[in-house]
Amino acid sequence: xxxxxxxxxxxxxxxxxxxxxxxxxxxxxxxxxxxxxxxxxxxxxxxxxxxxxxxxxxxxxxxxxxxxxxxxxxxxxxxxxxxxxxxxxxxxxxxxxxxxxxxxxxxxxxxxxxxxxxxxxxxxxxxxxxxxxxxxxxxxxxxxxxxxxxxxxxxxxxxxxxxxxxxxxxxxxxxxxxxxxxx
Amino acid sequence: xxxxxxxxxxxxxxxxxxxxxxxxxxxxxxxxxxxxxxxxxxxxxxxxxxxxxxxxxxxxxxxxxxxxxxxxxxxxxxxxxxxxxxxxxxxxxxxxxxxxxxxxxxxxxxxxxxxxxxxxxxxxxxxxxxxxxxxxxxxxxxxxxxxxxxxxxxxxxxxxxxxxxxxxxx
Numbered sequence: 001x002x003x004x005x006x007x008x009x010x011x012x013x014x015x016x017x018x019x020x021x022x023x024x025x026x027x028x029x030x031x032x033x034x035x036x037x038x039x040x041x042x043x044x045x046x047x048x049x050x051x052x053x054x055x056x057x058x059x060x061x062x063x064x065x066x067x068x069x070x071x072x073x074x075x076x077x078x079x080x081x082x083x084x085x086x087x088x089x090x091x092x093x094x095x096x097x098x099x100x101x102x103x104x105x106x107x108x109x110x111x112x113x114x115x116x117x118x119x120x121x122x123x124x125x126x127x128x129x130x131x132x133x134x135x136x137x138x139x140x141x142x143x144x145x146x147x148x149x150x151x152x153x154x155x156x157x158x159x160x161x162x163x164x165x166x167x168x169x170x171x172x173x174x175x176x177x178x179x180x181x182x183x
Numbered sequence: 184x185x186x187x188x189x190x191x192x193x194x195x196x197x198x199x200x201x202x203x204x205x206x207x208x209x210x211x212x213x214x215x216x217x218x219x220x221x222x223x224x225x226x227x228x229x230x231x232x233x234x235x236x237x238x239x240x241x242x243x244x245x246x247x248x249x250x251x252x253x254x255x256x257x258x259x260x261x262x263x264x265x266x267x268x269x270x271x272x273x274x275x276x277x278x279x280x281x282x283x284x285x286x287x288x289x290x291x292x293x294x295x296x297x298x299x300x301x302x303x304x305x306x307x308x309x310x311x312x313x314x315x316x317x318x319x320x321x322x323x324x325x326x327x328x329x330x331x332x333x334x335x336x337x338x339x340x341x342x343x344x345x346x347x348x349x350x351x352x353x
Contacts, residue, residue, distance in 0.1 A: 008333065011335075068243060068244075068247055069247065070243065070247055071277075142251075145251065145333070145334050145335065146335050146338065147335060148332070148334075148335040148336075149244075150241065150330070150331035150332065150333040151240065151241075151244060161333075163327075163330050
């Protein structure tokens with residue numbers, strides 16, 4: 001009895017819980033599972049921005065945490081810091097800041113970034129110390145594992161894992177094709 | 184039917200068949216056999232070679248998901264045709280929590296027995312087998328060689344073998 005398991009399908013649909021840029025009714029949703037300390041995610045960061053600017057309102061972009069903590073000792077706290085910023089309505093500002101300052105992700109840096117972004121930095125520090133957002137990061141991570149995330153970054157386009165390269169033309173092309181189908 | 188026909192890759196052994204037993208080195212002075220793990224699920228992860236790029240690496244992912252596999256009582260064994268010293272250096276460098284087996288001599292013999300040796304390349308396929316506690320293959324999967332298959336298929340297969348795993352890890 002041969003059985004084909006579905007692999008590489010997003011099992012946790014994009015919803016209210018997610019950090020999203022773009023309209024909920026956009027024809028295409030790009031989900032990235034990323035790690036703030038991963039050099040490849042750092043590489044992908046401006047590429048995603050370029051894809052967003054090419055697609056405009058036709059694209060919704062969602063970022064979920066997939067910290068590879070065995071490889072990247074700062075990745076878990078960085079993810080929690082982004083969520084802590086998110087709790088103050090500034091997830092994307094922190095997301096950008098973390099990728100732009102990937103070389104400095106010690107706890108004191110994370111709190112400093114919160115300060116620079118005009119957030120309640122003491123609250124961020126407290127939430128980091130208490131691991132307030134750890135369950136959320138874990139939920140992101142496990143949803144990725146269950147969906148066939150196979151490294152960072154892993155992209156899903158309208159719920160299907162993108163197994164090709166993610167240079168700007170390839171990624172934008174794939175998103176564009178999905179936008180046409182999804183429109 | 185002739186005895187002289189050379190066995191070439193015939194696809195991975197399918198679910199329902201007994202997993203061929205084997206004994207392979209898991210280190211310079213250690214060996215493991217599949218039968219050592221009777222009573223527990225075993226994940227056999229054949230992969231082409233040690234030292235592939237870090238972040239997209241299949242074994243790095245499994246290292247991260249390892250606590251989840253342990254909830255099912257499962258043993259994870261990585262298998263490639265690399266030698267024991269290469270495995271040792273690689274496992275230490277990547278801080279792997281599980282054993283790497285050297286299918287080195289005769290080269291690829293275990294991979295051949297499971298139908299996942301690539302004759303033309305001299306390496307194994309990127310193939311997964313989930314074996315139950317009785318030694319029966321319950322799931323097998325061959326990924327395109329350059330696509331890391333992730334861990335979702337493994338977890339789905341383990342769920343069927345062990346419906347109620349132990350409480351959350353980490």
